[in-house]
Structures are given as structure tokens and as C-alpha cells.
Amino acid sequence: MTQFIIERFGLHHDEAPRVAKKSFLELGTTLRDLMNYHDIAPEAFLSYVHDIDYSSPPESRTGSFSAPIAEVACARAVVEWSELIGGKA
Numbered sequence: 833m834t835q836f837i838i839e840r841f842g843l844h845h846d847e848a849p850r851v852a853k854k855s856f857l858e859l860g861t862t863l864r865d866l867m868n869y870h871d872i873a874p875e876a877f878l879s880y881v882h883d884i885d886y887s888s889p890p891e892s893r894t895g896s897f898s899a900p901i902a903e904v905a906c907a908r909a910v911v912e913w914s915e916l917i918g919g920k921a
Contacts, residue, residue: 833862836880840872 855865
């Protein structure tokens, strides 16, 4: 989410988490704020934040982003559940 907000609004890396947290506290989700006040399509946000590379474990990734293990585990569970019920994640 932080990187999405940085790229969309041109914010500094330190400011983006504060924006997301403010949105969450005021509206319950960051996405609702982006949709209601910034005219951002939910698909754009969701496809960006859920585009996770599952080909390697988080601890082996390099670069500026490495998802916390709980986030990866949760996202992986959604993919596995979708595949289990016959969908394509």
C-alpha cells in the first residue's frame, strides 16, 4: 500500500504510511479513502497491492520491498483457497 500511495501521490516514503493510517482510522480502509476522495478504481489498487512474487521466500528477496511473512502467508492462503474452490487467483 505504501508504494502505491507514494507512486500515485508523489509522497515521500515517510509520509505515505501516515496517509494510509489516517485513511484507515477515518474510513475503516485505505481503499475506501482512495475511491471516495481520490477517484481511484478499486481494481487498480487491489491488483497493485496483491501483486506478490511467490517464487521465492520473503527473506531471500532483494530490493526495497520485502513483505512481512504474515502478509505473504495471508496472501498465499487466499491464492490457495481460490485454487481449491476452482478459481484462478
